[in-house]
Amino acid sequence: MGLIVCGHCGRHIDEVETEKVTVLYGCCTNDSCRRGTRQGETENE
Ligand SMILES: [Zn+2]
Numbered sequence: 001m002g003l004i005v006c007g008h009c010g011r012h013i014d015e016v017e018t019e020k021v022t023v024l025y026g027c028c029t030n031d032s033c034r035r036g037t038r039q040g041e042t043e044n045e
Contacts, residue, residue, distance in 0.1 A: 008033040 002018035005011060007025035009032075016024070027033050 006030070006033055 002016045002020075002022040002024055003012065004014040004016060004024045004026050006013055006028035009028065009030060011028045011030070013026050013028050
């Protein structure tokens with residue numbers, strides 16, 4: 001199980017199935033977060 005959380009506000013965004021427990025950082029839909037540093041590595045797949 002992997003958790004995707006916003007790298008800006010820490011908000012839980014989504015979950016993905018992974019072999020190990022991991023935390024991935026993405027960006028939530030908050031305007032203030034979307035205007036922040038782009039971290040597109042964990043966008044919705
Ligand atoms: Zn956020």
